[in-house]
Amino acid sequence: MKNQHLINSVLHIADNALILGQRNAAWCAHGPILEQDIAITNITLDLIGQARNFYQYAASLINEADNKNETEDTLAFLRNERDFKNLLICELPNGDWAQTILRQFFFSTFQQLMYQKMMHSSDNQLAAIAAKSIKETNYHVKWISEWVIRLGDGTDESNQRMKNAIEYLWNYTGEFFIAADYESIDVAGLKNEWLEKVKLVFDEATLSIPENKFMQTGGKTGVHTEHLGFILPEMQSLQRNFPGVEW
Amino acid sequence: MNHTKEHIYSLLAQVTDPEIPVLTILDLGIVRDVICTQDNAVEIIITPTYSGCPAMDAIAFDIKLKMIEAGFTQVKITYTLSPAWTTDWMTEAGKQKLKQYGIAPPIERSSRLNKLLFDQDEHIPCPQCGSTNTKLLSEFGSTACKALHQCMDCKEPFDYFKCH
Numbered sequence A: 001m002k003n004q005h006l007i008n009s010v011l012h013i014a015d016n017a018l019i020l021g022q023r024n025a026a027w028c029a030h031g032p033i034l035e036q037d038i039a040i041t042n043i044t045l046d047l048i049g050q051a052r053n054f055y056q057y058a059a060s061l062i063n064e065a066d067n068k069n070e071t072e073d074t075l076a077f078l079r080n081e082r083d084f085k086n087l088l089i090c091e092l093p094n095g096d097w098a099q100t101i102l103r104q105f106f107f108s109t110f111q112q113l114m115y116q117k118m119m120h121s122s123d124n125q126l127a128a129i130a131a132k133s134i135k136e137t138n139y140h141v142k143w144i145s146e147w148v149i150r151l152g153d154g155t156d157e158s159n160q161r162m163k164n165a166i167e168y169l170w171n172y173t174g175e176f177f178i179a180a181d182y183e184s185i186d187v188a189g190l191k192n193e194w195l196e197k198v199k200l201v202f203d204e205a206t207l208s209i210p211e212n213k214f215m216q217t218g219g220k221t222g223v224h225t226e227h228l229g230f231i232l233p234e235m236q237s238l239q240r241n242f243p244g245v246e247w
Numbered sequence B: 001m002n003h004t005k006e007h008i009y010s011l012l013a014q015v016t017d018p019e020i021p022v023l024t025i026l027d028l029g030i031v032r033d034v035i036c037t038q039d040n041a042v043e044i045i046i047t048p049t050y051s052g053c054p055a056m057d058a059i060a061f062d063i064k065l066k067m068i069e070a071g072f073t074q075v076k077i078t079y080t081l082s083p084a085w086t087t088d089w090m091t092e093a094g095k096q097k098l099k100q101y102g103i104a105p106p107i108e109r110s111s112r113l114n115k116l117l118f119d120q121d122e123h124i125p126c127p128q129c130g131s132t133n134t135k136l137l138s139e140f141g142s143t144a145c146k147a148l149h150q151c152m153d154c155k156e157p158f159d160y161f162k163c164h
C-alpha cells in the first residue's frame, strides 16, 4: 500500500507536467511574437522532459510491484481519463495569452516550492529528479513573473485581460494545497509561501488577490473537468489507433 | 584490442553535440564514468543536460556508433540524474570554443542560478566584440540551453549558453 501511494504520487506529478505541457504546446507557432513563442514552447519542452523522468520512475515502481510491462509511453498514452491525477488547472483551456501566462505563473510558483521540498526526499530518485528539474523551473518562474508584471501593469486592455484570467483561474489554485491521501509532501504547508510569492508579483503588476474562497478540486483523484476528455483523444490518438507503434 | 579508459575517453572526445558541433561531449561535461565490463563490452555513464533536451538521444546514439566502429560489441549507455548536470562542469577549452563559435559561454556559477526575482540581469560579454554593453532579449533562445542577448555596441544579437 505504501508503494501504491508512492506510485500514485509520482503519477500525479508526471501528469501535471504532461498535461500542462500538452496545453502549452498548442502555442507553438501561435505566440504573440517569435521570442515568446519560443519561450513558452521551451518551457513546454522542460515540462515534457520532467514528465518523462517521473513516468520512467513510476513505470519501474509498477513493474517491480506487479510484474507488469509499463513504460513511460504506456503511462502517458494508454491510461484513461479517470486514471489521470493532474491538477484541474493544468487541463483548462489556454484562453488568451494572459490566461496562459497566469496559469503558468500559478503553477511554476507552486512547482518551485514543491521541488524545493522534494529535493530533500528520502526517496533518492525523487530527490534526484527534483534537483535537476528545479534548475529549469527557476528560469520559468523568473520569466513568467516578468510577464505577469508586464501585462498587469501594461495597458488598460492587458490589465483587464489579466483580471479576467484571475477571475477564471483563482478557484483552481486551492487544489495545489489540498493533499490527496497518496501525497507525502506536505503541500498544505506550502500555501503561505506561495501566497507571499504571488502577492509580491501581483503588487508589482498592480493586481490583487481575490477574496473568494470556494475552490475546485477533484483532479488529484481522477475527477476532471470536461476539458481533459478532449485533450486525451488528441494526445493519445496515435497509440490508440496503432498500439505499440514506434518511430 | 587495447581498450583502456584513456583510449575510450579519446573516442568520446570525437563525439560532438549535434546542436553545437564545436563542443565535444567531454567539453560539455556530461560523461560521468566509463566502465570496461569485459573484452569489447563497455558501459558509459552520462548525465542529461536539460530534462527535455532532444539532443540527448542523438548523443547516446552517436556514442554507441563510435564505440561499435572502434570494435566494441556491447555498448551500454546509462543515464544518471544525480548529481544534476551543471554548466560548472563545462571545460575551459569548451568555453573558448563556444566563444569562437559566436556563442557567449556561461559566466556565472550555478550557485547564482536561483536569482532573486528582481535581480539585475548580468551583462554578458559580446562574443563578437567583447563589449559588456549588452542586454537580455529573451531568457529562452533557440535551444533549451541558450538565452538571446544583444550587443548595444556592435548591435549583433547573440546566443548565451546560460548557466545551469
Ligand SMILES: [Zn+2]
Pocket (backbone or CB within 6 Å): B126, B127, B128, B129, B130, B131, B151, B152, B153, B154, B155, B156
Ligand atoms: Zn558586440
